Amino acid sequence: MxxxxxxxxxxxxxxxxxxxxxxxxxAFTDDLARRGEELGLIGPLELPRIWSRHVVNCAVIAxxxxxxxxxxxxxxxxLPGIVLAIARPDVSFILVEPMERxxxxxxxxxxxxxxxxxxxxxxxxxxxxxxxxxxxxxxxxVSAFSKLIPMCAxxxxxxGEMVLMKGAGAAGEIAAAEKAxxxxxxxxxxxxxxxxxxxxxxxxxxxxxxxxx
Numbered sequence: 001m002x003x004x005x006x007x008x009x010x011x012x013x014x015x016x017x018x019x020x021x022x023x024x025x026x027a028f029t030d031d032l033a034r035r036g037e038e039l040g041l042i043g044p045l046e047l048p049r050i051w052s053r054h055v056v057n058c059a060v061i062a063x064x065x066x067x068x069x070x071x072x073x074x075x076x077x078x079l080p081g082i083v084l085a086i087a088r089p090d091v092s093f094i095l096v097e098p099m100e101r102x103x104x105x106x107x108x109x110x111x112x113x114x115x116x117x118x119x120x121x122x123x124x125x126x127x128x129x130x131x132x133x134x135x136x137x138x139x140x141x142v143s144a145f146s147k148l149i150p151m152c153a154x155x156x157x158x159x160g161e162m163v164l165m166k167g168a169g170a171a172g173e174i175a176a177a178e179k180a181x182x183x184x185x186x187x188x189x190x191x192x193x194x195x196x197x198x199x200x201x202x203x204x205x206x207x208x209x210x211x212x213x
Contacts, residue, residue: 005048006047011052011200016198017059017087027112041076059087061080061084061205064205068135069093071095071096071138072093072094072138073138075120076140081095082115085115089117095120096123096124096128098123125152133160136161137155137156137160137162138163145206149162149208150184161208165205186209190206192204192205
C-alpha cells in the first residue's frame with residue numbers, strides 16, 4: 001500500500017482568515033489530517049493541500065455570511081460547515097449530513113472544539129424541514145447548481161440566500177440551471193470570487209436569493 005503524503009504545513013494566511021480563532025482551526029485541521037483518510041472523509045492526495053485547498057478555501061467565504069441561521073447541506077468532513085463555524089462564532093449553523101459515520105465525526109468535532117454555535121442533524125436535504133427556516137444555505141461538492149436549487153430553496157425563509165461553493169465552471173452551472181432558476185424565482189444570481197486579495201487560490205461561490213415576503 002502506498003504511504004500517504006505528508007500533510008501541508010499551516011500557511012501564514014491562516015492567521016489572517018481565522019484571527020484569534022486560529023487555534024481551533026489548527027486543531028480541526030490537525031485532526032482531519034491525522035484521521036480523515038482512515039475515516040473516509042478525505043483522500044490521501046488531499047493531505048499535501050489540506051490547508052490551501054480545503055480549510056482556507058472554505059474560510060474565505062465567511063464574510064458572505066450574516067448573523068442568523070445558516071445550514072450546511074451535505075456537510076461531510078465539516079467543509080465548509082465546521083470551518084465557517086470556527087471563523088464566524090456570531091453565526092448559528094446547522095450541519096445536515098445523511099451518513100452516520102460522518103455525523104459521528106461532526107458531533108465529535110463540535111464537542112472537542114467547543115462549538116456552541118453548531119447543531120448536527122442526520123438527514124438528507126430533502127428530508128430536512130427546519131423551523132424556523134434558514135437565513136442562508138451553503139454547500140460544497142454536493143451537486144450541480146441545478147440540483148441544489150430544489151434541495152436548498154425550500155429550506156430558506158423568504159428573502160433567504162444560497163451561498164454555494166463551486167469550481168471554475170460556476171458560470172456554466174448557472175446557465176445550465178436556467179429552468180430551475182425560473183421555477184424557484186431566484187433573484188440576484190451571481191458568481192462571487194474570493195481569496196485573490198489574500199494570494200490564495202480563488203474560491204468561487206454562486207449566490208442567489210429566494211423571493212422575499
